[in-house]
Amino acid sequence: MKVTKSTLLASAVAAIAGGAMAEEMTIVSWGGAYSKSQLKAYHEPYTELTGVTILNDDSSPEGVAKLRAMNEAGNVTWDVVDLEAADNIRACDEGLIIEIDPDVHLAPAPDGTPASEDFGDQLVSPCYIPTIVYSTTFGYRTDMVPEGVEPPTGACDVFDLEKYPGKRALNKRPIANMEWALLCDGVAYEDVYDTLETEEGVERALAKLDTIKDQTIWWSAAAEPVQLLADGEIFMGSTYNGRLFSMIVEQNQPVGMAWDWQMFDLDGWAIPAGLSPEREARALDYIRFSSDTQRLADQAKYISYGPARKSSAPLVDKHADLGIDMAPHMPTDPRNAKNTFVNNYEWWADYRDDLDAQFQAWLSQ
Amino acid sequence: MAALTPISRKPLSMVLPTVAAAGGFLGMFVGAGQGSALLGIVIGAALMAALAWVYITVLDNEGVARWITILGLGAVGFFFAGFTGLIVGLLSGWFFAFFIFWLYEGRYRQKLLPYLTGSQVFEHYLFRVICGAIFVFLITPILVVLPLSFNAQDFFTFTPEMLRLDPEGYSLKHYRDFFTNNEWQRSFKNSLIIAPIATVISVSLGTLAAIGLSQSHVPGRRAIMGILISPMIVPLIISATGMFFFYSDIGRFLEGTLGMDKNFVGYIKVVLAHAVLGIPFVIITVTATLVGFDQSLTRAAANMGAGPVRTFFKIQMPLILPGVISGGLFAFITSFDEVVVVLFVGSASQKTLPWQMFTGLREQISPTILAVATILVVISIALLTTVELLRRRSERLRGLSPS
Numbered sequence: 203m204k205v206t207k208s209t210l211l212a213s214a215v216a217a218i219a220g221g222a223m224a225e226e227m228t229i230v231s232w233g234g235a236y237s238k239s240q241l242k243a244y245h246e247p248y249t250e251l252t253g254v255t256i257l258n259d260d261s262s263p264e265g266v267a268k269l270r271a272m273n274e275a276g277n278v279t280w281d282v283v284d285l286e287a288a289d290n291i292r293a294c295d296e297g298l299i300i301e302i303d304p305d306v307h308l309a310p311a312p313d314g315t316p317a318s319e320d321f322g323d324q325l326v327s328p329c330y331i332p333t334i335v336y337s338t339t340f341g342y343r344t345d346m347v348p349e350g351v352e353p354p355t356g357a358c359d360v361f362d363l364e365k366y367p368g369k370r371a372l373n374k375r376p377i378a379n380m381e382w383a384l385l386c387d388g389v390a391y392e393d394v395y396d397t398l399e400t401e402e403g404v405e406r407a408l409a410k411l412d413t414i415k416d417q418t419i420w421w422s423a424a425a426e427p428v429q430l431l432a433d434g435e436i437f438m439g440s441t442y443n444g445r446l447f448s449m450i451v452e453q454n455q456p457v458g459m460a461w462d463w464q465m466f467d468l469d470g471w472a473i474p475a476g477l478s479p480e481r482e483a484r485a486l487d488y489i490r491f492s493s494d495t496q497r498l499a500d501q502a503k504y505i506s507y508g509p510a511r512k513s514s515a516p517l518v519d520k521h522a523d524l525g526i527d528m529a530p531h532m533p534t535d536p537r538n539a540k541n542t543f544v545n546n547y548e549w550w551a552d553y554r555d556d557l558d559a560q561f562q563a564w565l566s567q
Numbered sequence: 568m569a570a571l572t573p574i575s576r577k578p579l580s581m582v583l584p585t586v587a588a589a590g591g592f593l594g595m596f597v598g599a600g601q602g603s604a605l606l607g608i609v610i611g612a613a614l615m616a617a618l619a620w621v622y623i624t625v626l627d628n629e630g631v632a633r634w635i636t637i638l639g640l641g642a643v644g645f646f647f648a649g650f651t652g653l654i655v656g657l658l659s660g661w662f663f664a665f666f667i668f669w670l671y672e673g674r675y676r677q678k679l680l681p682y683l684t685g686s687q688v689f690e691h692y693l694f695r696v697i698c699g700a701i702f703v704f705l706i707t708p709i710l711v712v713l714p715l716s717f718n719a720q721d722f723f724t725f726t727p728e729m730l731r732l733d734p735e736g737y738s739l740k741h742y743r744d745f746f747t748n749n750e751w752q753r754s755f756k757n758s759l760i761i762a763p764i765a766t767v768i769s770v771s772l773g774t775l776a777a778i779g780l781s782q783s784h785v786p787g788r789r790a791i792m793g794i795l796i797s798p799m800i801v802p803l804i805i806s807a808t809g810m811f812f813f814y815s816d817i818g819r820f821l822e823g824t825l826g827m828d829k830n831f832v833g834y835i836k837v838v839l840a841h842a843v844l845g846i847p848f849v850i851i852t853v854t855a856t857l858v859g860f861d862q863s864l865t866r867a868a869a870n871m872g873a874g875p876v877r878t879f880f881k882i883q884m885p886l887i888l889p890g891v892i893s894g895g896l897f898a899f900i901t902s903f904d905e906v907v908v909v910l911f912v913g914s915a916s917q918k919t920l921p922w923q924m925f926t927g928l929r930e931q932i933s934p935t936i937l938a939v940a941t942i943l944v945v946i947s948i949a950l951l952t953t954v955e956l957l958r959r960r961s962e963r964l965r966g967l968s969p970s
Contacts, residue, residue, distance in 0.1 A: 226830070226916070228914060228915045228916070230915075232930060233926050233927070233929070233930030233931055234930040234931030234933075235931065237930075257915040257916050258750065258915065259914070259915035259918070260926040260930055261910075261926070263929065263930075271811065271911075274812075275811060275812050275815035275816075276815065276819065277815035277818060277819065279833075279914035279915070280914075423929045423930065424930070425928075425929065425930055425931050425932045426932070428722075428932070429722055429723055429724075429932045432720070432722035432724050433722070433723075433724050453720060453721055453722075
């Protein structure tokens with residue numbers, strides 16, 4: 203009995219120790235279909251090219267908090283992290299991630315345009331390597347649209363309880379909701395953030411949200427509104443456009459898109475500070491590979507998020523499994539982008555804590 | 568015996584309201600499903616009371632009545648809700664046909680003691696109904712998961728095809744996903760590596776601690792016991808944060824100074840952290856068995872020349888083995904189910920099954936999680952059954968009757 207136990211233990215230990223010899227890096231992302239698209243477009247070709255094994259860790263939702271803890275403990279286990287623009291700005295300010303020089307560390311476009319120009323406005327922070335443009339937008343149940351009524355077309359329809367009765371789902375945080383509330387209450391697009399800076403502006407936004415509060419389910423994970431829509435629990439709900447795409451096109455659910463005033467946002471890579479020189483070099487090498495023109499265009503074969511490089515746009519192809527054209531499903535497609543709202547990350551980086559507190563207080567009333 | 572209790576027919580004034588109440592209860596669920604619970608109650612109660620009245624006063628033939636009710640309700644169910652309705656109708660028809668005559672003939676008293684008063688009989692059955700309701704309350708969430716894991720769609724939804732019991736609505740694809748998806752397989756493997764090793768460590772250390780603490784001459788027993796059990800009392804998130812910083816330092820030492828492999832150190836950290844969480848369970852169960860252990864046996868063994876180690880393995884260990892095993896089971900389940908500590912202490916290469924389920928649930932509500940849950944439920948049932956069978960066998964071998 204004693205002998206078997208210790209032999210087992212020894213062989214298990216040997217198995218673990220032996221299996222870990224190959225070079226490895228941990229890449230942190232959001233999970234689900236998004237991680238899968240990165241696996242197909244970035245990780246698999248990179249492993250084939252270099253032999254580095256890539257471990258995927260779906261911890262991006264608590265990315266900044268965990269980066270902070272790892273930084274304090276001096277125990278950084280992540281090599282590359284996928285972060286939203288606003289999170290990236292915060293982490294960059296705190297020195298949790300390293301700064302990148304786009305023209306040194308990132309590949310130029312195939313025609314030689316330097317990366318800083320190819321990415322252009324998308325480089326919102328010195329630590330940022332944007333990969334995708336996505337949007338938070340609305341999906342609705344096509345079979346629950348009242349008879350004789352036009353289906354909803356955009357964010358403002360969520361406030362119209364008379365025309366479109368039924369439950370809604372919105373994100374349980376102020377970002378996007380506050381902007382939509384003001385915009386649909388008649389504030390001009392250019393004035394939204396100026397209005398939100400004032401006490402009255404915040405009150406006005408919350409008052410607008412008050413009109414639908416008792417019909418709204420607040421979500422905290424993007425998978426929730428998708429599940430609620432699939433169940434027919436809600437009539438319409440906001441979530442990331444890629445989730446709605448996979449629901450409509452890949453899962454054939456009776457759901458339509460209401461694109462108007464979709465909220466644009468960016469997502470991309472960051473490299474944690476405090477890596478050993480060889481790990482940092484490997485992370486930079488990976489980033490250079492995975493943010494080049496072809497790789498960004500490849501990702502769009504698996505998920506309907508637009509590439510962050512200008513030079514990738516013409517290369518966007520058909521869906522890898524279904525063979526449909528991806529362009530009409532991109533948030534950046536002209537038919538979908540008639541009215542778009544560009545999230546002001548810097549504004550949110552300054553006002554987020556304050557508005558978060560007010561919004562949560564309003565929610566619990 | 569109780570079976571000799573004479574039975575007699577009961578008055579309609581007692582049968583009809585009871586049947587109506589039961590009918591209303593069932594009608595409430597059917598009605599709630601169709602949109603109006605209140606209407607369901609009224610219709611259910613009226614329908615069942617009417618049936619009971621007809622059967623008792625007009626028909627008075629149990630065999631015929633049973634078939635009429637089963638087929639009638641089955642047909643109604645099929646007409647309104649297809650195949651599922653048919654099954655619900657057949658089952659409720661069978662139940663009500665039985666229930667009406669069971670009440671009317673007074674058969675419910677047959678197995679009870681003859682001198683019980685009416686209210687005592689009522690209490691007897693009320694107790695059973697409440698126990699049944701609690702059982703349903705506890706088990707339903709688990710049972711709901713099982714059919715959903717065979718969903719042909721990627722949502723936690725009972726699709727219309729599923730409710731019709733249409734084979735199209737069911738598929739094994741989520742099970743296939745679990746067995747072919749790298750992420751799931753890797754985390755399953757990690758759980759199978761981490762949990763047993765952590766269990767072995769907790770069982771060895773916990774048993775030793777329990778034996779030591781059961782000696783009356785150990786100073787400060789209570790204080791030591793309190794400290795050892797504290798991982799069970801301190802909120803997990805607090806222990807996890809502390810462990811994160813503590814094991815980061817240990818990990819840096821092992822990696823930097825001793826030059827051990829990064830992944831290997833990662834496993835050591837998670838295994839040790841899980842062992843710490845498992846130890847209190849082992850201490851508690853082993854201490855409880857040690858209360859019934861006769862210390863004169865160890866003295867007798869020593870008297871015959873056995874050393875302490877030999878005494879422990881030959882005398883004490885076999886007698887406290889049930890406690891050690893159940894403590895080990897708890898420790899295993901603690902490690903196998905644990906998500907908070909591993910999220911802090913582990914890195915991606917130590918991702919365990921609960922971690923994968925946690926992120927899967929948050930980021931992508933995929934029924935693969937339900938498939939995994941179903942597999943785990945089956946494994947747990949198999950594990951507990953095996954342990955129970957082994958226990959009975961060993962008791963039989965030792966000439967005790969199973970208790």
